[in-house]
Amino acid sequence: MLSILQNILLFIVLVLSQVLVLNNIQFLGFINPYIYILFILSLPAKLPRWFVLVLGFCLGFVIDIFSNTLGIHIFATVLVAYLRSFVIQLFTSIDEGNNPIPSFHSFGVGAYIKYVVALVVLHHTALFFIEAFSFSHLGLIPLKILMSSSITILLILGLKSMHRK
Amino acid sequence: MRNLINFFIQYSVLLLFLFMEVVAMGFVVKNQAYQQSVFLSSSNSSIASLYEISNSVVEFFKLKTANETLSEENTALKNQLIRLQNQLTTLKPERKDSLRFQIPPEMEYQFIAAKVINSSTNKLQNYITLNKGLRDGIKVDMGVISDLGVVGIVKTVSDKFAVVIPILNDKIKINCKFTKSHYSGPLQWDGFDYRYANLNDIARHVEFSLGDSLVTSGFTNTFPEGIPVGNIENFDIKESDAYYRIRVKLAVDFRTLSHVKVIDYKNYGEQRYLEKVAEK
Numbered sequence: 001m002l003s004i005l006q007n008i009l010l011f012i013v014l015v016l017s018q019v020l021v022l023n024n025i026q027f028l029g030f031i032n033p034y035i036y037i038l039f040i041l042s043l044p045a046k047l048p049r050w051f052v053l054v055l056g057f058c059l060g061f062v063i064d065i066f067s068n069t070l071g072i073h074i075f076a077t078v079l080v081a082y083l084r085s086f087v088i089q090l091f092t093s094i095d096e097g098n099n100p101i102p103s104f105h106s107f108g109v110g111a112y113i114k115y116v117v118a119l120v121v122l123h124h125t126a127l128f129f130i131e132a133f134s135f136s137h138l139g140l141i142p143l144k145i146l147m148s149s150s151i152t153i154l155l156i157l158g159l160k161s162m163h164r165k
Numbered sequence: 166m167r168n169l170i171n172f173f174i175q176y177s178v179l180l181l182f183l184f185m186e187v188v189a190m191g192f193v194v195k196n197q198a199y200q201q202s203v204f205l206s207s208s209n210s211s212i213a214s215l216y217e218i219s220n221s222v223v224e225f226f227k228l229k230t231a232n233e234t235l236s237e238e239n240t241a242l243k244n245q246l247i248r249l250q251n252q253l254t255t256l257k258p259e260r261k262d263s264l265r266f267q268i269p270p271e272m273e274y275q276f277i278a279a280k281v282i283n284s285s286t287n288k289l290q291n292y293i294t295l296n297k298g299l300r301d302g303i304k305v306d307m308g309v310i311s312d313l314g315v316v317g318i319v320k321t322v323s324d325k326f327a328v329v330i331p332i333l334n335d336k337i338k339i340n341c342k343f344t345k346s347h348y349s350g351p352l353q354w355d356g357f358d359y360r361y362a363n364l365n366d367i368a369r370h371v372e373f374s375l376g377d378s379l380v381t382s383g384f385t386n387t388f389p390e391g392i393p394v395g396n397i398e399n400f401d402i403k404e405s406d407a408y409y410r411i412r413v414k415l416a417v418d419f420r421t422l423s424h425v426k427v428i429d430y431k432n433y434g435e436q437r438y439l440e441k442v443a444e445k
Contacts, residue, residue, distance in 0.1 A: 020215075020219045049178040050177065050181055053178065053181050053182055053185060056185075057185050060189070071189045071190065071191070071192025071193035071194075072189075072193055074185070074188070074192060075186055075189035075190060075193065078182065078185040078186055078189060079186065081182075082178075082179075082182040130193060
């Protein structure tokens, strides 16, 4: 029950900080970190996949409405929500009956970093390609993916490492 | 059938995923249409109010820049104001009034606006009463004009009122000249038609034509040079005569006259005094 409340709070805080703060930080003109994806990354590892998909859809939908980019964030977030369980299987070995919340502690530092990097890069790649598909500035995409992903990854890892203490 | 159901159960999550992605792509493709629907965009009122709050916070941090921009704009506007004021000062003799004709700027003329409160046009000696008098600075012998041209000369003044002898009075003659040839002569009303007056003393050799305009000559102290009086309507001359008889259509319509300006010539006294001394 407590964790549900915590997750709702996390959802709200992430959405607000994304649309009110981070969307306004167009660092160097094109670097725009998308930290809201941390919500999907922080869901319990063994949460039913259909439920993760629904949550991903809702999160993307809310971000899209605030950004006036309907569809783009839904697509990227749902993709991450779907592939999340495969990535977890790939990098970690969770014991039967355990349902840990992904973190440095539960996954191990290396595995967690790999997990975050893989999913954030996946998310940003999908996001920027869909965005370019509808807004057409193709030359910038690889640079945007690289820069924005690294900023997002740094932010998420920084937040997570503070949280552990 | 059983296989189909099994298939759906087995791949339900994948199907849900694909369904969601198709919906998302649909949103992207139809983005234009959806942005028009107010509910799903940031013009939605609750989302807009959230943005409004965030804006008020952001604006606070932008105040410094806003201040600088405003002060720059202020300076630019002030400079423009000074420039325009300078232009206005140089143009003042022309712009001082809404007159259609020009008053020579080197002479010190001032205008006192007045309203006609009583007038006649059907007598041999017509008079016009104005609502301004001594306390407004009007003195005897000042010239009176309207936007169209010469009206007359102030005859008597009380504290609050002034009586003007207009051109439509056989007691006064107003000296006027042709704008082309500068020959001058006195204009006098014959008492018949309020639209016309006669110009006398124009010698036989003077050349002019119908429609030529007449202006004040400036030889008297009451009117500055160049104020319109009228146009030549027709003229005739007999074999034995030395002078033309010229009929002039007056510039001012005395029937509809309502607002006039009294000319205050600042140097009137000095000029008059000097002329009197010389005559002795």
